[in-house]
Amino acid sequence: MIVGKQKSISEIKSIIAPFKKVLILGCGTCVKTCFAGGEDEVSVLASALRLACKMDGKDIEIEEFTVERQCENEFIQEGAPAIARNEGVLSLACGAGVQAVARRFARTPVLPGVNTTFIGVLETQGVFTEECAGCGDCKLAVFGGICPVTRCAKKLLNGPCGGSQNGKCEVNPETDCAWQLIIDRLRILGQMDNLRIYVAPKNWQTSLSGGPRKMVREDHMI
Amino acid sequence: MSEKPISRLQVILSKGEFAVTAECGPPRGANSKVVRNKGELLNGYVDAVNVTDNQTAIVRMSSIAACTHLLHMGLEPVMQMVVRDRNRIALQSDIMGAYSLGIRNILCLSGDHQSFGSQPDALNVFDIDSMNLIRTVQTMRDEGKDMSGFELNDPPRMFIGAAANPFADPFEYRVIRLAKKIDAGADFIQTQCIYNMARFKEWMKMAREEGLTEKVHILGGVTPLKSAGMAKFMNNKVAGMDVPDALIKRMAGVPKEKAVEEGIKICLETIAELRDINGVHGVHIMAIEWEDIVSEIVKAAGLTPRP
Amino acid sequence: MTENFKPKITLFHCINAFGDADELFTNGSKTCEIKTVKMACSSMVKDVFLLRAFEAGADAVVVMVCPEGQCRYVEGNIRAKKRVAWVRNLLDEIGLDGRRLSLTHMSAGDQAAATRTINDVVKKLAELGPNPAV
Numbered sequence: 001m002i003v004g005k006q007k008s009i010s011e012i013k014s015i016i017a018p019f020k021k022v023l024i025l026g027c028g029t030c031v032k033t034c035f036a037g038g039e040d041e042v043s044v045l046a047s048a049l050r051l052a053c054k055m056d057g058k059d060i061e062i063e064e065f066t067v068e069r070q071c072e073n074e075f076i077q078e079g080a081p082a083i084a085r086n087e088g089v090l091s092l093a094c095g096a097g098v099q100a101v102a103r104r105f106a107r108t109p110v111l112p113g114v115n116t117t118f119i120g121v122l123e124t125q126g127v128f129t130e131e132c133a134g135c136g137d138c139k140l141a142v143f144g145g146i147c148p149v150t151r152c153a154k155k156l157l158n159g160p161c162g163g164s165q166n167g168k169c170e171v172n173p174e175t176d177c178a179w180q181l182i183i184d185r186l187r188i189l190g191q192m193d194n195l196r197i198y199v200a201p202k203n204w205q206t207s208l209s210g211g212p213r214k215m216v217r218e219d220h221m222i
Numbered sequence: 223m224s225e226k227p228i229s230r231l232q233v234i235l236s237k238g239e240f241a242v243t244a245e246c247g248p249p250r251g252a253n254s255k256v257v258r259n260k261g262e263l264l265n266g267y268v269d270a271v272n273v274t275d276n277q278t279a280i281v282r283m284s285s286i287a288a289c290t291h292l293l294h295m296g297l298e299p300v301m302q303m304v305v306r307d308r309n310r311i312a313l314q315s316d317i318m319g320a321y322s323l324g325i326r327n328i329l330c331l332s333g334d335h336q337s338f339g340s341q342p343d344a345l346n347v348f349d350i351d352s353m354n355l356i357r358t359v360q361t362m363r364d365e366g367k368d369m370s371g372f373e374l375n376d377p378p379r380m381f382i383g384a385a386a387n388p389f390a391d392p393f394e395y396r397v398i399r400l401a402k403k404i405d406a407g408a409d410f411i412q413t414q415c416i417y418n419m420a421r422f423k424e425w426m427k428m429a430r431e432e433g434l435t436e437k438v439h440i441l442g443g444v445t446p447l448k449s450a451g452m453a454k455f456m457n458n459k460v461a462g463m464d465v466p467d468a469l470i471k472r473m474a475g476v477p478k479e480k481a482v483e484e485g486i487k488i489c490l491e492t493i494a495e496l497r498d499i500n501g502v503h504g505v506h507i508m509a510i511e512w513e514d515i516v517s518e519i520v521k522a523a524g525l526t527p528r529p
Numbered sequence: 530m531t532e533n534f535k536p537k538i539t540l541f542h543c544i545n546a547f548g549d550a551d552e553l554f555t556n557g558s559k560t561c562e563i564k565t566v567k568m569a570c571s572s573m574v575k576d577v578f579l580l581r582a583f584e585a586g587a588d589a590v591v592v593m594v595c596p597e598g599q600c601r602y603v604e605g606n607i608r609a610k611k612r613v614a615w616v617r618n619l620l621d622e623i624g625l626d627g628r629r630l631s632l633t634h635m636s637a638g639d640q641a642a643a644t645r646t647i648n649d650v651v652k653k654l655a656e657l658g659p660n661p662a663v
Contacts, residue, residue, distance in 0.1 A: 153335055154305075154306070154332055154333075154335065154346070154348045154351070155348040155351070156332065156348070156351040156352075156353075157351055157353075157354075158351050158352075158353035158354070158402060158406075159353070159395065159398075159399045159402065160390070160391075160392075160395070160399075161332040161352075161390075162332070162385060162386075162387035162390045162414060162461070162462040163334070163335070163390065163461035163462050164390050164391050164392070164461075164462070165390055165391055165461055165462055166391060167391060167392075170334075170335060170338075170461035170462070171335045171337050171338075177391070180391060180392055183392050183395055195395065195398050195402075196398060196401070196402060198353065198357065198402065198405065198406060199353075200354065201310060201349070201350040201351075201354045201369065202349075202350075204349065
C-alpha cells in the first residue's frame with residue numbers, strides 16, 4: 001500500500017488557519033491501513049483540532065467525511081456536498097488523492113494533511129517498510145525477490161558497498177543491508193551465480209526521472 | 223590490463239616494484255595553495271597520490287581540480303571518482319576532461335552516503351554504480367566508445383582502480399566482488415586500511431585461489447593510529463572497519479605521549495608484513511589530515527628512494 | 530484558579546476492574562463530579578472517545594484497567610495503555626497537557642485504590658486548572 005504519516009498538529013493548524021469552515025476528508029484505502037487518514041483518524045483529528053482551536057480562541061467549524069478512495073472520481077463525487085459546504089478541505093489522502101480532489105473541486109482550496117512517503121508493506125503489526133520505488137522496469141527476478149533500487153541506500157546493482165557491516169546498512173544500523181539480504185536469499189535459492197553477473201547501468205527512463213508517468217489501457221476505454 | 227604504458231603508476235606496478243601511494247584530501251575552500259602544500263609533503267616519497275572526491279560527503283574542492291594542481295607540481299595523481307553526486311553524463315564528461323588535463327589514473331568508488339556529510343539534505347544520484355563506472359572507463363579506453371556506443375574523438379585512456387574492503391560483510395562474497403571488479407576492468411585495487419592482518423591474509427588467500435592476483439595489482443591500505451581513542455572510534459563508528467581488540471589494547475597500553483610512536487610502529491609492522499604477502503604489489507598510505515607523517519613512514523619502512 | 534473549581538472527571542473503567550463505580554465514590558463526589566463510562570474490556574477505549582470526553586468538558590480523564598497480566602481478554606489492558614499514551618502525546622501537541630489523561634491498574638473491587646486514584650487526580654487538577662478548551 002501507499003504509506004504516509006499524518007502531519008503534526010501544529011503544521012495542520014497553520015494550514016487550516018485561513019478557514020472558518022473546514023472539511024476533513026478521509027480516504028478508506030491506503031491511508032486507512034497505515035493509520036494516517038481513514039475514518040477513525042479523521043474523527044480523532046477533528047476532535048483534536050476542535051480542542052486546539054478552542055484553546056487558541058479560534059472560531060472554526062470542522063466537518064468530517066470519508067470516501068472509499070480519493071483517487072477515483074466515482075468515490076470523490078460522494079464528497080461533493082460536504083466539500084460544497086466548506087471553505088477549505090483538509091485531505092488526509094496520499095498526495096495523489098489530494099491532487100485528484102483538488103482537480104475536481106478547483107474552486108475550493110484542497111490541502112494536504114498527510115505526508116505521503118512510500119510504497120510498502122505491513123512488515124509486522126504497526127510497522128510499515130518501504131519496498132518498491134516504482135522504477136518501471138522490475139528486475140526482482142535477478143535479485144532473488146529483493147529490490148536493490150529501493151532497499152539499497154545507494155541503489156547499487158552489482159553488490160554491496162564497503163559500508164555493509166553485520167548485515168546492516170551504513171546509513172542506519174537498524175536497516176538491513178539489502179545486498180546481505182539478496183546474498184542470503186540467492187544462497188537459499190541456489191542462485192549464487194547471479195552475483196557474478198555484471199548488471200549494466202539501469203535505464204531510468206521508465207522511472208520518475210523520465211517525467212510524470214501515464215499508463216493507458218485502451219481495452220478499458222469506451 | 224592494457225599493454226601500452228598509460229601512467230607512471232602503471233609502469234611501476236608492471237615492473238614489479240612495490241608501489242607506494244598516499245592520499246590527499248582537498249580543502250574546504252578554493253585555495254590551491256593548500257593542495258600544493260600537501261603535495262610538497264608527499265613529493266618524492268610516493269609513486270602516486272589519490273585525491274579524494276568529497277570524501278564522507280563533505281563538500282570540498284573538486285578532485286579533478288586538486289589533481290590538476292598536483293599534476294603541475296610534477297606529482298602523479300589518482301583521481302577518485304564517486305557515483306554519489308554525478309550522473310553518467312557528468313561522470314563521462316569529467317573523465318574526458320580529466321584526461322585532457324593530464325590525469326591518467328582513476329579510482330572508481332560508490333561514495334559515502336550523503337547522510338554522513340556536511341549537507342545531508344542533498345539528493346543523491348547513484349545513476350550508475352561503481353562497477354558500471356569501472357566498465358565505462360575501460361570501454362572508453364579499450365574501445366574508444368562512451369556509454370552510448372559513440373566513438374569518441376581521442377578517447378581518454380586511464381589506468382583503472384577500484385576499492386576493496388576485505389573487512390566488510392558479507393565476507394564470503396568479498397572475493398566474488400573482487401573478481402567482478404576485475405572483469406569489469408579494474409587494473410589495480412586499493413584496500414580499506416588493514417588492522418586485522420589475519421583477516422586480510424585470509425582474503426588474499428581466497429583471491430590467490432581464484433587466480434585474481436594474476437589479473438590485478440593489489441595495494442594494501444594502511445592508516446597510522448594516533449591514539450587508542452582513534453582506534454576505538456574507527457572500529458565502532460566507521461563503517462567497514464575492523465580493528466582487533468588486541469590492537470586497541472596495545473595502543474591503550476602505552477602512555478599518551480608515546481601513542482603516536484606506537485601507532486607508527488604498528489603501521490610499519492603492517493607494511494613489512496604486506497611486502498611478504500604473495501599478490502600484494504604495494505601499499506596505500508591513508509594518513510588522514512596527517513600528510514607530513516607519510517614521508518617519515520616511507521623512510522622508516524625502507525621504501526625510499528622511489529624509483 | 531477559582532476557589533469554586535469543582536473538577537469534572539470522566540472515568541472509563543473496565544467492568545472487570547470493578548462492577549459499579551457509583552458505590553466507590555461517595556467520598557469523591559464531594560471534591561469532584563464524576564461521569565463514568567463502563568466497558569466490557571478496557572481495550573474498548575478508543576482515542577476518539579478520550580478526546581470527545583475533553584470536548585464535552587472533562588478537566589481530566591481517567592482510564593482504569595485490570596492489573597498487568599490479568600486482562601480477561603489477555604491484551605486488552607495493553608492496548609488501552611498504548612492508546613492512552615498516544616492520546617497523551619496528542620494532548621501535549623494541542624497544548625491541553627497530557628497529564629490530564631491517566632491510566633491506572635486496578636484490582637477488582639479495590640475501593641481504597643480507586644478512591645486514592647481519584648483523589649490524586651483532583652490534587653493534580655488543583656495545579657493544572659480547569660480544561661482551557663471549554
